[in-house]
Structures are given as C-alpha cells and as structure tokens.
Amino acid sequence: MNLQQVKIVVIGAGNRTNKYLEYAVRHPERLKLVGIVEPVEIRRRLVANKFGVPEEACFSSFDDFFANPIDADAVLIGTPEDKHYEPCMRAIEAGYHILLEKPIAQTKQECLDILEASKRKGVVVGVCHVLRFHPYFMKIKELVDSGELGEIISINHYAEINIDRMTHSYVRGLWSKAKKTNPMLIAKCCHDIDFLLWICGSKCRKVSSFGSLRWFRKENAPEGSAERCIDCKAEASCPFSAVHLYKERKQWIRNFDVPEGQTIDDVIDKELRKGVFGRCVYHCDNDVVDHQIVNMELEDETTISFVVNAFTCNDFRGTHIKMTKGEIDGNETTLRVRKFRGNEETVYDFSDLSNQPFHAGADLNIVEEFVNSITRSSEGVLSSTIESSIESHVVCYEAETSRLTNQTILIE
Numbered sequence: 206m207n208l209q210q211v212k213i214v215v216i217g218a219g220n221r222t223n224k225y226l227e228y229a230v231r232h233p234e235r236l237k238l239v240g241i242v243e244p245v246e247i248r249r250r251l252v253a254n255k256f257g258v259p260e261e262a263c264f265s266s267f268d269d270f271f272a273n274p275i276d277a278d279a280v281l282i283g284t285p286e287d288k289h290y291e292p293c294m295r296a297i298e299a300g301y302h303i304l305l306e307k308p309i310a311q312t313k314q315e316c317l318d319i320l321e322a323s324k325r326k327g328v329v330v331g332v333c334h335v336l337r338f339h340p341y342f343m344k345i346k347e348l349v350d351s352g353e354l355g356e357i358i359s360i361n362h363y364a365e366i367n368i369d370r371m372t373h374s375y376v377r378g379l380w381s382k383a384k385k386t387n388p389m390l391i392a393k394c395c396h397d398i399d400f401l402l403w404i405c406g407s408k409c410r411k412v413s414s415f416g417s418l419r420w421f422r423k424e425n426a427p428e429g430s431a432e433r434c435i436d437c438k439a440e441a442s443c444p445f446s447a448v449h450l451y452k453e454r455k456q457w458i459r460n461f462d463v464p465e466g467q468t469i470d471d472v473i474d475k476e477l478r479k480g481v482f483g484r485c486v487y488h489c490d491n492d493v494v495d496h497q498i499v500n501m502e503l504e505d506e507t508t509i510s511f512v513v514n515a516f517t518c519n520d521f522r523g524t525h526i527k528m529t530k531g532e533i534d535g536n537e538t539t540l541r542v543r544k545f546r547g548n549e550e551t552v553y554d555f556s557d558l559s560n561q562p563f564h565a566g567a568d569l570n571i572v573e574e575f576v577n578s579i580t581r582s583s584e585g586v587l588s589s590t591i592e593s594s595i596e597s598h599v600v601c602y603e604a605e606t607s608r609l610t611n612q613t614i615l616i617e
C-alpha cells in the first residue's frame with residue numbers, strides 16, 4: 206500500500222471545505238493543506254491558523270493563485286457553483302487533481318467541458334456526491350447489488366427539504382437565484398438523481414418534470430407585511446420569520462462570520478437589519494422552484510418518480526424500491542427489506558447514525574477515496590469521478606428543460 210501524502214490547496218474556505226479538511230486533521234500523514242484561496246479574510250485567516258499555512262500560500266483570488274501556483278498535488282474546490290467552472294478548468298490545465306463540490310458547474314456544456322478536459326489531461330476530478338459514501342445509502346446499494354431481491358422495476362424517491370432550510374438557502378440565501386448558482390433541482394437534488402442512477406446501474410433515456418415557485422413571491426405576502434421581518438406587523442404569526450429563525454431559535458447561524466470584537470448576537474442583529482437573511486420571504490429576489498417532480502425511464506425500463514418537497518418539517522430522503530423478488534423501503538433512519546416469498550422482513554436501524562457529523566462520516570470517506578485514488582493506493586478508487594457523476598447532471602439539466610418547455614426529453 207502506498208501511503209504517500211497528498212498536498213492540497215483549497216479554493217473557497219467556507220462550510221463544505223472545512224468539513225472535508227477534517228480529514229487532514231485526523232490523517233495529517235495522508236493529507237496536508239498547503240494553500241488557501243478565499244476572498245473573505247476572516248475565513249482565510251481561521252483556516253490558515255488552524256493548519257499553519259504560511260501567508261505567502263494564502264490568496265484572496267484564484268487569479269493570484271494560478272499566477273503563482275504552489276507545489277501541490279490537488280485542489281479542493283468548495284466555492285459557490287458560479288465559481289466552479291473557471292477554477293476547475295484552470296486547475297485541470299495546471300495539472301492538479303481536483304475534488305470538486307457538486308454541482309459540477311452551471312450548464313450541461315460546462316460539465317461536459319470539464320469531463321473532456323480532465324480526460325485530455327489525465328487528472329482525477331472527483332465530484333462530492335457524498336451519498337455514495339454514506340453508510341445508509343451504501344447499504345441500499347449493497348442490498349440492490351446482492352441480487353437477493355431480483356431486479357429493480359420501479360422506484361419512488363423523495364427529498365424532504367425542511368422549511369427552514371428552504372427559506373434560508375433557496376429563498377433568502379445562496380441558492381435562491383438559478384442564474385447565480387443553479388436551478389434547485391441541480392443545486393440540491395443532483396445528489397438524489399446521482400444516487401438513483403448509481404443504484405440502478407442503467408442510463409436514463411427519458412425524463413419529464415413539473416414544478417414552479419408557487420408560494421415565495423410577493424403576491425402571497427400577508428397584508429401590511431414589510432420588506433424586513435424586524436419591521437413587519439405580521440412577524441409574530443409568520444412561520445417564515447427571520448427574527449424567529451435566527452434571533453430566537455438561533456438556527457442556521459453557523460455560517461455567519463463573527464468579526465473580532467463582536468458577538469454572534471451583534472451579527473444576527475445586523476443581518477436582520479441589513480443582510481440578505483433579514484428579508485421577508487415574500488419580498489426576496491428568489492426565482493428557484495419551491496416544489497418539483499421528476500419522472501424518469503431508464504434504458505432497462507426501470508421507472509423512477511422523484512418528488513422534492515419543501516413545505517415540511519422533515520429533513521431527509523425517502524426511497525421505496527420495488528424489485529422482482531421484494532422491496533426496500535427507507536427514510537434514512539430505518540431501512541426495511543421485505544421478500545415476497547415467505548414474507549421475510551429485515552429492518553436495519555440507522556437512527557444512531559442519521560445525526561452523526563460530517564454526513565455520518567461520508568465527508569471524510571470521500572476525501573479518503575480521493576486521496577487513495579490519486580496516490581493509486583491499493584485501498585480503492587474513487588467511485589464518484591466526473592465520468593460516473595456527469596449523467597446525473599445531464600439528467601437534471603434535461604429535467605429543467607422539460608419543466609420549462611412542457612416536453613418529455615429523450616436523452617441520447
């Protein structure tokens with residue numbers, strides 16, 4: 206086994222990157238952070254101090270980094286998705302292996318460009334489809350692949366996006382505008398489509414989709430509502446109040462930067478007065494859907510129906526797989542397997558695991574496979590390379606085309 210250490214530079218040092226960097230904390234002999242590109246000084250400094258990265262290896266823009274490249278094997282791209290394509294293409298041309306946050310990029314063509322460039326340069330591009338590395342989802346794959354339940358005939362799958370996650374991320378926050386980042390199906394649910402295609406092992410040949418931004422628009426605002434929750438007469442009874450979410454319940458505040466000399470309460474107050482997260486959900490500039498369904502038919506005639514729900518307190522994915530000899534039914538907490546012959550039933554309990562940090566260890570598993578893959582260690586190769594992940598993105602973009610044009614799309 207080759208235990209070579211991988212030297213990595215991060216581009217974007219936000220929420221996701223810090224999760225993946227935990228692998229370097231736990232396994233410094235395998236992964237070493239040698240450079241940081243991050244425009245927000247406070248984040249750049251925090252990560253630099255934690256990993257002892259010298260000032261000359263810290264950059265506020267990727268232009269500066271690519272003009273003064275560092276001796277490294279790989280780059281981790283954890284920027285918002287409008288900043289995936291350019292640094293990824295430049296990193297490929299510079300010969301770095303890349304661990305790229307999903308979604309790959311912002312259009313089908315950009316995704317295909319990255320695939321083509323990575324093949325031409327012979328570098329690994331790993332896509333962070335963490336469900337493939339999550340014990341619960343891996344168990345589903347193992348059960349399907351075992352053949353014990355025969356072949357898949359159809360699947361009902363749904364993603365429950367908790368209402369607070371919805372308003373924080375897809376109404377007020379980073380993923381609220383399709384042009385700025387991506388349509389919601391790609392931003393959030395390329396994971397789901399990737400998971401479904403991964404377990405089926407067959408390609409999608411037809412897709413159709415419906416959905417819209419039904420609720421979070423100004424004509425649904427209550428009478429007398431204000432642009433900001435702190436000024437709003439309807440705030441006390443509004444289920445989407447930013448005052449209630451951030452100031453009272455203190456949820457979704459983990460990624461608010463707290464400058465030196467200030468407290469998190471100062472930051473929340475400022476956000477409610479001036480920031481994007483203080484805005485009324487009916488008076489934002491959001492345009493991504495708040496509900497969507499996708500239907501797929503695969504080459505082997507499997508049919509899949511996938512529903513995205515945001516008007517729910519739930520925050521999990523549910524999957525019901527109908528197979529020729531039985532069925533698998535799960536909700537991330539339990540997984541129930543029933544065989545038709547003999548009515549045999551097995552229940553797997555994942556309740557201890559479902560709230561474990563780092564996506565139940567998946568964030569660390571993917572980094573480990575990436576490291577193994579580029580050091581050609583005998584420990585295994587990365588399963589979520591761009592070659593195997595691109596289909597989910599193509600299907601998502603075609604589903605969006607279907608939703609917007611009212612057509613069923615045939616995928617070549």
Ligand SMILES: NC(=O)c1ccc[n+]([C@@H]2O[C@H](COP(=O)([O-])OP(=O)(O)OC[C@H]3O[C@@H](n4cnc5c(N)ncnc54)[C@H](O)[C@@H]3O)[C@@H](O)[C@H]2O)c1
Nearest residue numbers: 216217218219220221242243245283284285286306307333
């Ligand atoms: N795999 C998953 O399960 C998962 C979960 C959530 C988010 N994501 C994806 O991860 C990516 C990052 O999301 P996040 O939640 O970490 O966001 P974040 O805002 O916490 O982090 C992004 C970081 O990139 C920095 N940045 C912005 N422009 C930059 C530039 N030009 N150069 C360098 N850095 C720049 C920002 O300042 C920020 O620190 C997104 O693509 C998102 O869709 C993946």
